[in-house]
Amino acid sequence: MVSRLDHPTSGVLPVALGVEGSAAAHWLTAQFSGRLVRKEYVCLCEGPSLGAIGSVGNISTNLYTQELDGGRTARTEVSPEGREALTSYEVRRTTVLLLCYCC
Known part of the structure; x- marks a missing residue:
């Protein structure tokens, strides 16, 4: 498979x-x-803003994949020895999240 x-x-x-x-x-x-x-992914991010609606950017990091169990499973981690992984993003919408407690 x-x-x-x-x-x-x-x-x-x-x-x-x-x-x-x-x-x-x-x-x-x-x-x-x-x-x-x-x-293509759609995600919800929390934390510092990536910019205003329409802002675009790139995130680049190296990811190293290590095979385990004779190749049946693998673990991937950020490492300078890894292969470049490039993610481009665009801010499509922003919102404010509220935590409410109702009793």
Whole structure:
């Protein structure tokens, strides 16, 4: 089985099922390895503002993935030894969050 989703993101999960080395699994793996997949997320952020509505920016960091359990699982962490991960963002809307206690 081939599946890819940025941890700890939830949402649509593309999956290729079949025997190891099947055409579907090979194709999907090649799409991610070649960085041909465009992923788009909608998120809610708390904390310092990223700017006014319409502001755009980039976040760049290096992520290193270490295989564990003979390649059955993996752990990814920020590391200078890692591969560049670039995220572009656009502020689409802002709001104020309120914490209310009702009794």
